[in-house]
Amino acid sequence: MKTRYIVYIALALVVGFLIFNKFHGAKDKNGGPTASGGKGKRKNGPVPVNVMIVKDTSVSNSIDITGNVDPNEKVNLISQTAGNITGIYFKEGGHVSKGQVLVKVYNQDLVASLKQNQYQIALAKENEYRSRVLLQKEAVSQQEYDTSLSNYQSLRAQGEVIKAQIAKTEIRAPFSGTIGLRSVSPGGYLSPTTPIATLVSTDPMKLTFSVAERYGPLIKPGSKVNFTIASSRETFSATVYAIDPSIDQTSRTLTVRAKASNPDGKITAGGFAKITLTLDQIPKTIMVPTECVIPDIKSSLVYIAHNGKAEQRAVQTDLRTDTKIEITQGLKAGDSLIVSGLIQMRPKVPLKIVKIIK
Structure with a gap:
């Protein structure tokens, strides 16, 4: 009987302790007196941040592709x-x-034939002249004159054939x-x-590359492209001069050709090119660091500093580069965009601006 009373008393003491700890422990955590008599510390101070002053800027819409460098002209000589x-x-x-x-190929036999032909032409020309004079005096018939004229013209034609054969024995640069x-x-x-050998014309050079079908309307003759090659650290420029009128059915791309000036021979034929193609120029827009934009379910979010506190803004984005993203709606020039401490950001969080980036 006494044992049962002792158990009841122990349970009552445990319950009482738990109730006491619930009320008085919470007070200690909120800054009230602790068991040791000290005072609690508050952790809701301002968040240190860096801010960037938003401004309008111009940006180029470009894509990176690959292509081949070819000589302007190339022929295998035979x-x-x-x-x-x-x-x-x-x-x-x-x-x-x-x-x-x-x-040059041996042609002495052809040269000798040409000399013989020239002698025959000279004789045939004299015969044609005599026949023409006699025809005017009606001393020969028209048929006899026509025969002499035909012989003269035939020999001249034979001479042209021999000259053409001699020309073929000399291989000239086209x-x-x-x-x-x-x-x-x-x-x-x-x-x-x-x-015999390969002849190439390397100034200018041809740059051949393919672009996706959707970029077709943005590329036209006169468009500029920049490219680099493995054999040089320089960046070269080329101008588009021709676009294939049909789309490749397999890759759904358009083939484009551009010409690059190469007076010093720094661009090597047959090389591999990394090309930056500028599609269009946006004269006025807002570009912000990519890490400042927080993806959300319906849109993207950014935080700005306003009256010493964080303010949340929904934004719309478009063009992206390696480090920045375009904001089309939600920000305006002059806004103070928060670029650090974003993990701690919540609406109306007090801020301590450490650095202003202009």
């Missing part, structure tokens, strides 16, 4: 006729001019440029299937 090579008149890797003779390594040697036999 011969139109077969024969032994009698001369090579270019230096490997050197510059050649348009029309310059690069290689345009000015830099010639590559040769694959033939003097005295070797050259056929129409034998490669």
